[in-house]
Amino acid sequence: MRTFFELVKLSARRQFTYRAAAFAGLATNVFFGLLRAAVMVALYGERGEAAGISLQAAITYTGISQAVIAFLDLFGWWQVIQSVYSGQISGDLLKPMDYFRFWMAQDLGRALVNLAGRGVLIMLFYAAVFDIVLPGQPGQWLGLLAALLLAWMVSFAWRFLVNLTAFWVPNAVGIGRLGYSLSWLMSGFLMPLRFYPEWFQKLCNLTPFPHMINTIVEVYLGLLSGPEMMAALLHQALWAAALTSACYLVLRAGVRRLVILGG
């Protein structure tokens, strides 16, 4: 466990070397956020509310969805793929630390810095420019923290799983793009899932993707009653556990294959 936290710290510190990129990313997130907020306003038109979401909440949503991108790193994490192809993995597997946890620790460090840095800055910017919604009761804040942590776990396990295809195919990046595009579409990153027709929402809810962004949004905006929130968090936790188990199973098979083929 100590190694785990050391790795988290190390990776968090490493984030500070990418300052220029972080500023650029922040600017990009803010720009896209403003763009989406404008689209939202135009969509609502004369309406004050749609699908139980007020215009004010919808604008806040555009901020939240941009604020969590860097935190969840949903659309382009290829590190395990690169490590498998470069052979770096053989060395990492020899380390006295579980391979999944090895990456999880590093991703956690990266995620926390991006949440505290980019995420919070974006929301502060939104608070300055728009009249945004804030979670009310302490229970909602606690729920939000849990939702964020669980969302990161679901996202990490999914990304790790996608990366593991590199053990079997020579161009896992292609598969990865497909995998990431599913989270792009079904996580509620483009629009709050409540805006979609019933059947599409149902379809999404059969997958882990809504638990990456949509759950955070619903908890933050207070769209769920107390018991509903608990159910959503439980659902999220179940997916985190399921995907993590899948990671371990697939990883074991992959490592066995690597050993047989001799890297």
Add this chain to the structure above:
Amino acid sequence: MRRMPIVVRELKKTYQVALQRRGALGALRSLVNRKTRLVRAVDGISFEIAPGELVGYLGPNGAGKSTTLKILTGLLVPTSGEVQVGEFVPWRQRRSYVAHIGAVFGQRTSLWWDLPVIESLELLQHIYDVAPGKFRHNLDEFRKLLDLDAFVDTPVRSLSLGQRMRADLCAALLHEPPVLFLDEPTIGLDVVAKERIRQFIRHINQQRGVSVVLTTHDLSDVQKLCQRVMIIDKGRLLFDGQLSKLQERFGGRRQVVVDFGERYEAVQVEGAEVTQHEGQRATFEFEQGTISASELIGRISARYRIQDLQVREPDIEATIRRIYEQRLLG
């Protein structure tokens, strides 16, 4: 073939190097108010190279070798000074100029990473507009000399470093340039691969009369290839002349290492200096030309009982290190 002498006069290149500030705030401040430092990469260099010469350009890392070469190949514009290669000023007429030179930058390839070698070479034929007959003829010759056949159909990314260098040399010469610039052509290669590259460079220099300027920090490259050597450090030319002259002037001290038959308290011989004396072994150093080795050995044996001895020639590496360290020519 065109004759393209190289003339360099008072060449200078200075860079502004931005100083990094620390911390997030520092990064922001750097954006607004950049602090810079002036670096003199090349600081007033002059030389001439006649057609057909093979010149080694030697110096430690960061001495200004690559900067000079980048200026000579037209990649970089100097701060001041003149360069004339044949009728060209490299950076002013870059596009027409580069058609008449060959250049290989050791760590980078001019070939297409994901293409088989032969396709890269054929593409270069079109880029340099080489007549098909001339192209065939040159390709056939280089294929033999560089032994390319084993890997012409292999993508460049799968070549070993030595193979890649051979392919790059071939690529640099297909359009028959009268001048060839090589930046560290043997870097990272094993002894056999180095020797093969050197043989080829010697061949195109002697048989085709191509002028070659090569930078290196491997002294055996210089010893085995170059009649003339230029030494640069901190942007200044420290030496320009025959390799043998360098030895004479700066590496002049030869050594005789003697193992005595018994222990002596102090040893001393006229005409040589004892630089080391430990147990029964002593090292005598003497200036070349003042006394011959046999004469010195005679004097030693007249005074002491010798059991064994060896004569050491001056070490060029040590010579050059001394030049750098003591700035003998500064």
Add this chain to the structure above:
Amino acid sequence: MGRIFGLYRRLVAIRIRAQMQDRSSFLLETLSTVLVSGVTFVTLALVIQRFEGIGGWSLGEIAFLYGLVEVSFGLMDMIFSGFDPRDFGNRVRLGTFDQMLLRPVDITLQVFSSEFIVRRLGRIAQGAVVLAVGLHLVEIEWTAAKVLYLPLVMLGQIAFFGSLFIIGSTITFWTVESIEVINIFTYGGAEMMSYPMHIYPDWLRRFFTYLLPAIFLNYYPALYFLNKPDPFGAPGWAAFLSPLVGAGMLALSLAIWRVGIWHYQSTGT
């Protein structure tokens, strides 16, 4: 001229062949692009339908604008692959750009033909479908002028987006690191231009009118094709500036590019 065109064709053909070496991954990536961008629009359409349009524009009208911009951007993204700012910084750093300077062929032509990413066809195909759906839904009153002008609008957009790529790559001569900020103008610009410009706050729209004249490339031509009134009261010829603005931006970007090369050669990063 013939030699230049021949060389261009040869260099691009090489790039295409390299991508086809691994056919399965090529198909997979193209397919995933089609799927993603296709489904992106479908989900957007579902939302638009629920809200009965955006800013007074119907789903069909939005689809027309969106499809047009997607096709142009996709085409540009393929044709100008060599100038993609995300890769260009790497090439400078790895010395590939130096190697190009060592060849006796115009440097702009070399960079232009140094990459040609075929999987962008996925996005183009998707855009074409959306455009077709849009055309089907809105029933434009076609005139000869409109038929002739549509491809010109696309050319203008391609030139416009291409100029952003060129400027983005030029900036990397100064920053070395490829900088993400340029994404705001390229990808952000494309996304923004997919919606009618009157929905944006004034300062943003003014920026994209006077500083970066994007509004003449998508919005005014779209108003003309769709016979919609202009809420800003610009003169009628504003709709016909697309090819002009595109060509002007391209020329400007190439001039900046020249300055960038000059800077690069005098500092040598």
